Amino acid sequence: MFPSFPSQSVKQYLIDLIRDRFDIALTDIASESPPRTSLGDLAFPVAFELAKRLKAATGEKHNPRQLASTLASALEQLPGLARVEVAGAGYLNVFFDRAALFREWICTAGSPPAAKPGKLIVEHTSINPNKAAHIGHVRNAVLGDTVVRMLRAAGETVEVHNYIDNTGVQVADVVVGFLYLEGRTPDVIKAIAESESRFDYYCWDLYARVGAWYEADKSRLDLRARTLHEIEADEGAAAEAGEFIAGRIVQAHLATMARLDISYELLARESEILHLHFWAHAFERLKQTGAIVYETEGRNRGCWVMPSEDASRNVEGEHDADKIIVRSNGTVTYTGKDIAYHLWKLGKLGLDFHYRPLAPDHRGNQVWVTTSRADQAVDPHPSFGNGTAFLNVIDVGQSYPQANVKRGVMAIDHDERVARSAHLAYEKVTLTPEAAAELGVELSDADAQRRQIGMSGRKGLGVKADDLIDRLEQNALAEVASRHPDLNGDVRKGIAQQIARAALRYFLLKFTRTSIIAFDFREALSFEGETGPYLQYSVVRARNIFRKLGRTPDQVLADLSDCSAEQIEAFFADEAGDDLWALASFAARLDETLAAAAANFEPTQVVKYAFQLAKQFNLFYHNHHILSEADAARKTLLLAMADLVRRQLERSLALLGIEAPERM
RNA sequence: GCCCCCGUAGCUCAGCGGAUAGAGCAUCUGCCUUCUAAGCAGAGGGCCGCUGGUUCGAGUCCAGCCGGGGGCACCA
8 A cells, every 4th residue: 555545435425425325327427626725625516417307207407516515414424524615516526634644554565456457559669670779769668667567567468579570571671782782792781780880770771871872863772672581581681781780779778768767578579470370370360260361352352351331331433441451362461460469479379489588687687589490499488478459559640550450359369458558649750840850850841830740760850869868968967966975976867867867758748649749959957946856856955854854764664653642633733734634635646646647658747746745845845844844743854755755756657767866 | 530549747758537736857945874866855836728517426428619739541
């Protein structure tokens, strides 16, 4: 148990009360936070709803205010409440027993939530392994990683996958660049990787050059097709080069993500899905269940298609709503392969990968990667797959194929737990014209008129993740050095890294998933205002109070038993006491915030809560100089407040993948 | 043509059907001999795109429209 607001128990009591008194069955009732603390801790507009339901049931009109008043007198019997008031046109405002709740919050130490059944498989990052990661990829990874942290904190078992498309067009393009544009052999590519300090940056540039090279002579696209085929068949120099390049770039991506405290349990590679014939198995299943049908006539003649739920949408001359899974030439589409992969995720394929260990991650946890070679397989390995649902963090542009994948999987396994599977779609990161200019991009007139410019790996246009993190760390280091000249270099560097990580993660999470982020350097590089470092700073301030005091929070909290209920009551009594209570009770609302955020897969809700809590804490810090407080009991209570908020703030930050340094 | 997302302060964005719509940035004004000013306080700034509808109550739900972005392959 962590400190929490007892809104659920009050709500349930009201539901029962209404059922007994009025014979009206409400499954859930709305509650809200009153606009001011003086109006109470919880408000229920339930009397309005009740009046409506009573009128529908009996035909009689009821005054909401009167109903609220009836409910209020009954509700006051509930232990833990100080009083209940009726306000406005019929609001039921509940006031908690502050002294009792505060003592409870201070004493609840916190333990993990009860484990929920099943296993969620979260796939995120999944960057094409052919070039350095850019800020858009980082949004994906930070979002996915944060959702994983939230789900785990909410009691879910989560397995984290990073899908490696090592046999796709993008890898093929870089292979074409090395083999044909630059005329390298696989051995020379390996030598370049050794001599270049940033192989991923080299590939970034090369990929852009290949795009222009195709553009200059379209017949070169034949090389892409040939290379892609060789990679898929695992033959020749192209396959060797592709395997090497993808492997190296994946290492670079893992290193970049480690800087943001992001890691994975399994890297699932597309090459295995091909070589281990996942599709052949899935094909049989899909045919058996009738999920796909063979077309003998019409536009899709000779194809296996997944019929649209709504056949009327197949209009002559328009796009076909049926999704082709196997082409008339017998080859399978991406959607088909992805259905096979997702059937594996749910343990419904009847086939498994082989696994081999990769290096441990930055926290020392073993990372595994799939392999198609039985001789490379290492046993024992953790049990991968067999999930009850999958969650895919993929940008919103993939909504249509993702919907088709889920449809295909559900056709075979329509378990309600599987139905929880979802595409966690998020919008892209674009560049402001200013940011593009700073990257040295020449804008066309049309682009200059726009408010945002899309990033393009193909054009080499984008903010590289490591460049941005470097700048953040550099700026943070300069700030730390000026504030703490006494600290040694390594400590300063460590603090700067924590600050940089917080700034970037917070920046990417403060926008809701559906909001396009127009990347602006000034905003992203800021450490002031609504930023990650602001939150860290709040925690550091709270810790500094105890450091200066020379006692630990536990020692101080032991003193709390010396405080009488009357003293705590008095502490929260007057107008200033209302403000103190507002802070304490807001700090107790993390769990309900987390529950809502996890249910919506929306980290922004935690972000806004944490920022709000930090802001309120900073005001408290400013208004109450704790260490100079003369009244011993009051000082103890102020310290207890500071520690309660600090604990909840640190928990909130941990959900966001942010740690507060000891000093900053 | 169909589908999805967005439209809220000068800018960037929050806002579970509920009480007087908020924050950061920017502008202006105060506050460092104190537990760190990466901070705090204050001021100005809003037909919540438009029009209807549902509701005791709509920025929030529904319909239509306007504007911006994305999607609708025998590509991935």
